Amino acid sequence: MIRAVLDAISLWAIPVLLVGIPLAGIIRKVKVYDVFIDGAKEGFDVAVKIIPFLVGILVAIGMFRGSGAMAMLTDAIRPILSAVNFPPELFPLGVMRSLSGSGSLAMTTDIVKTYGPDSFLARAAATMYGSSETTFYVLAVYFGAVGVKKTRHAVPTALVGDIVAAIATVAICGWMFL
Amino acid sequence: MLNYIWFGLMAIALVVAAFLGTADAVTKGAIDSAKTAVEISIGLVGIMTLWLGMMRIAEAAGLVTMLGRALRPISRVLFPEVPPEHPAIGAIVMSIAANMLGLNNAATPFGIKAMEELQTLNPEKDTATNPMVIFMAMNTAGVQLVPATMLGVLVAAGSKNPTAIISTTLVATAIGTVISIIVAKILQRFYPQPGGSAGGIGGAAGDPARLSDVDEVQQ
Known part of the structure; x- marks a missing residue:
């Protein structure tokens, strides 16, 4: 309804x-x-004004993804995650969610296919994707559009929000689906 | 902060590439991403133009001010620095509403419009103000009533009960949003705002300020 x-x-x-x-x-x-x-009339100017900000952010993230640094980070942190009952399978997605929209969509789809669409991990991954935004893209576009370069506490605020949303996701999905 | 994260991502990529021999993937990542970034921006031109035009009509018809006035009780708590009659509030409301409904291609132009309106109140054009950061916190937390993309993915994979994730997504995004706003409110004490508390002086300066912004941000 x-x-x-x-x-x-x-x-x-x-x-x-x-x-x-x-x-x-x-x-x-x-x-x-x-x-x-x-x-x-302003539409074109605004869209073009975003270009340098978006190129800067997306190139740095593209290099980071391409190098394999993400996989290393996951491996390094895996024991800690297991200790606090955070499913290690979801950690790369949690990091990727803030960095890249297409990257995190691909990861979520992969988790859904690997573990089955009605599994706990698939639902938790879908919840994680749906409950957050691509933080660095949003920041680059909106601050870029008005030419703000000194973002003050915007980045730490957004990152704390992302971490909280990821933890909330695992907690709620664990409670609902396990 | 952004300076260090930006450099850090690239520097780590180079070091990791040296160990794993993935230099070609790093190069490809850089070049592909640059291309994608321009494609995304140019792809925005059409909807940006359409919605900024619509937004101007809504402003001229007094709809934006009306919307802002209706949500005064909430906006006063979230954005105390923005005068209640200011068009920024209406633009913020429209952007958040579009986000909640999953109308992503309308949400971005509305959001940019809201940032432009907030920029007219900003005494230091290259520095974020408190209301900007609160608005960003609400956006990066991504409130959405129906996670349409994810429902699509689950349905495509043959899920028997795809809508199970709607409630969990709502709760998780609500918690993330509320915490983000609280964190922004706490952190703003430690990051002095440009021009002290002068965030509200631009209320009467609406249009002329907006025109001059376009030139000032070019450098």
Whole structure:
């Protein structure tokens, strides 16, 4: 039921917004087309302004992934994870989730295929993917768009949030599915 | 912080490559990623243009201000530095709402718009303000009501009960978001904000400030 409502919202939200916003404008006597063009002009500049920030971040992450450093990190930390009951299979995904959207999607799909879609690990991996965002991509795009270079406490805040979400994922999935 | 993480990732990659003999993979990673980054940015041009145009209509029709006013009780706690009538609040609300509904391609333009609005209140254009970091914390925590991508993956793999992950995802993302906001609020005391508490002075400066931002961030 709730699912059906949410699905309907996801399906209709964009077309309704695309008509609803100009409709509100017409009612308020706004010259909707002129105003639209005026705002839309900024689109290209904003997208282009993001390029240097995104290239910088994604290249560093691409090099890190390519080198095999991720696998080394996982191996080094495996004993600690086992000691605190964090499934070692999920750790690389936890790290990758903050770094790369496509990388973590590939990892999640791989876990789902390897352990079966209704296994604890598959559900925990899917929950981990769905409950967080690609932190460094988000930071690069949004701060890049306005040219902010000194990000103050944004990175530590986001990383603590990611760690908490990963731990919460394992705890909740363990409680629900084990 | 970002400076050290950025350099650290690349330096570690080089050292690890020296041990594992993966120098070619590191090179490929760098070149492919540079290409991907530009493709993502250029891929944003269309939806960016569309939604920024829509957003301007919503602003002119007073919708953004209305939305901001309706959510005043929440925004006052989260973003005390932003004046209640400021268009930034409306843009933030629209971006978070789009995120929750899983409308990713609308969420990014709305979010960038929100950052631009917050930037008009920023006395030091290259430094993040408290409300920016709170907004980032909410975004990197990624609140989403329906994890559509993951449902797709589970269904494709033949799951008998794919929707089992909806509740766990909601709880995990809610915990992550709340903790992120609390951490941001605590950490902001240790990272002095540009211009002290002057975050609120730009309230009346709306449009002229926005135009000048575009030039100032170019260097």
